[in-house]
Amino acid sequence: MFRRVVVLLDGSELAEQVLPHVEEVIRGRGSDVHLLSVVPAMTPAAVAMVEIHAVYVTADFLAGEAEERERIQQELGRYLEGVAERLRPLAALVQTVIRSGHAAEEILRYAEETQADLIAMCTHGRSGLSRWVYGSVADKVLRAAGCPVLLVRVHPPQPTEPPTHRRLLVPLDGSALAECVLPHVRGLVRPGQTQLHLLSVLPTGLERTVTLLTSYPPGLQISTSARSQARAQLEVYLRGVAAPLRELGASVRSEVREGNPAEEILDVAREVLTDLIVLNTHGLSGMSRWVYGSVADRVLRGASCPVLLVRACPDEG
Numbered sequence: 001m002f003r004r005v006v007v008l009l010d011g012s013e014l015a016e017q018v019l020p021h022v023e024e025v026i027r028g029r030g031s032d033v034h035l036l037s038v039v040p041a042m043t044p045a046a047v048a049m050v051e052i053h054a055v056y057v058t059a060d061f062l063a064g065e066a067e068e069r070e071r072i073q074q075e076l077g078r079y080l081e082g083v084a085e086r087l088r089p090l091a092a093l094v095q096t097v098i099r100s101g102h103a104a105e106e107i108l109r110y111a112e113e114t115q116a117d118l119i120a121m122c123t124h125g126r127s128g129l130s131r132w133v134y135g136s137v138a139d140k141v142l143r144a145a146g147c148p149v150l151l152v153r154v155h156p157p158q159p160t161e162p163p164t165h166r167r168l169l170v171p172l173d174g175s176a177l178a179e180c181v182l183p184h185v186r187g188l189v190r191p192g193q194t195q196l197h198l199l200s201v202l203p204t205g206l207e208r209t210v211t212l213l214t215s216y217p218p219g220l221q222i223s224t225s226a227r228s229q230a231r232a233q234l235e236v237y238l239r240g241v242a243a244p245l246r247e248l249g250a251s252v253r254s255e256v257r258e259g260n261p262a263e264e265i266l267d268v269a270r271e272v273l274t275d276l277i278v279l280n281t282h283g284l285s286g287m288s289r290w291v292y293g294s295v296a297d298r299v300l301r302g303a304s305c306p307v308l309l310v311r312a313c314p315d316e317g
Contacts, residue, residue, distance in 0.1 A: 001187025002026065006034045006111050008121035011079050017154040018122045019083065021276075021306055023090055024165045025118065025150065025188070032093040035080045036110055038103040039073060073098055104140035111147060120150040123300075142281075142300070142309055148184055152306040163306075167195045169274040171265050171299075174200060174237050178280045181310045182241070185278050188308075191249025197272050198241055198254040200234045201261040202227070231256050262298035274305050281311045 007022050009015050026033060080096035088094050099106040111119050123138050142149055170185055172178050188194065238254035245252050257264045269277055281296050300307055 001184060002029055002031055002118050004032045004034065004114055004116045005118045005120060006036055006107070006114065006116040008107060008119070009035055009037050009080065009083065011037065011076060014154050015122050016083070018120050018150070018152045019086070020162045021150060021152050021165070022120050023087065024163060025120070026087075027090050030092040033084075033087050033091045033095070034110070034114055034116070035083055035087075035094065035096045036107065037076050037080060037098050038106045039069070039076070039098060039100045040103060103137045104144075107137070107141050108144055111145060117147050118150060119145055119147060121152070123151055123153045142311075145311060148308055148310045150306060150308050151300060153300075153303060163275060165276045166190075166193055167197070167273060167275045169197045169199060169265070169269050169272065169277045171199045171201070171261070171277070171279055171295075172238065172241065173261075174234060179241075181278050181280045181308075182245075184308065184310055186245065186248060188276075188278070189245065189248045189250045194250040196242075196245055196250050196252045197268065197274070198238045198252065199265060199268055200238055200254075200256050201264045202231060202234070202256065202258045203261055204259055231258075262295045262302070265295070265299050266302045269303060269305060276306050276308055277303055278308045278310070281309055 002025055005022060005026060007018060009018075022033065025031070076098050077096065080098070084094040084096050097110065099110065107119065107121075110116075119141060121138060121141065138151060142151065165188060168185065168188060170181060172181075185196065189196075234256045235254070238256065242252040242254050255268070257268070265277065265279075268274070277299060279296055279299060296309060300309070
């Protein structure tokens with residue numbers, strides 16, 4: 001697990017805030033790390049906006065666009081090599097790659113070529129060549145990536161203490177699709193250190209509760225006892241998920257809540273001081289669909305900690 005990690009960098013300090021989280025993921029796992037930066041196709045408007053390490057390129061440089069582009073690539077190469085030196089003590093192999101084209105397309109293409117099993121990136125980054133922001137590049141990568149994406153939402157200034165992934169929050173809705181996160185959770189467990197919080201949420205509202213209870217006869221009137229039974233079933237389910245995780249050396253707590261799934265996930269994340277939320281882009285239970293664009297989307301937008309988003313493969317559905 002996490003043998004090949006692609007890390008997106010654009011030369012900015014904000015984008016670099018993903019690096020401590022990458023270090024935490026790869027430490028002691030013999031991972032290969034690929035540091036990738038993408039130089040978009042240049043246009044006069046883009047060149048005038050270029051900013052790398054406080055060097056501004058104005059219209060005076062437009063006549064030498066090719067030379068300027070070469071200089072930018074050289075600077076990025078030196079920058080990536082400096083980052084590589086930081087990661088080499090922790091990784092089996094570190095490679096640096098610079099590509100040209102549309103950022104999201106090149107990221108996805110490179111991840112597929114290298115058979116990456118993790119893409120790590122920030123929700124915000126800035127270079128003069130482009131802005132990598134949630135809603136553009138990160139959004140497209142999240143929607144199309146064939147491997148999990150570790151998304152770190154950053155806010156200046158940088159955190160003063162290195163992050164750890166000791167407290168993991170794992171939302172589950174009881175579906176096989178949602179359980180696709182579990183192999184990745186197991187890969188993150190460090191025996192005697194990792195604390196896992198398994199969470200399932202019963203959405204409020206009769207319509208969603210009716211759809212949850214698909215095993216009951218059609219037309220059943222939802223009662224308090226039926227809802228209590230649904231909660232009890234989820235508690236049994238979470239205990240079953242917790243048992244093999246405890247065997248790996250993790251401390252595991254499970255909890256069932258009622259309310260809006262996204263809001264409850266974010267509330268629990270704050271309450272237990274979660275270091276990382278591990279969430280599937282797809283999940284199906286009778287009570288709700290946890291899909292990217294709804295619950296996962298709201299969690300990504302509202303979480304103050306990193307989110308490891310696992311996209312379920314179609315054949316797993």
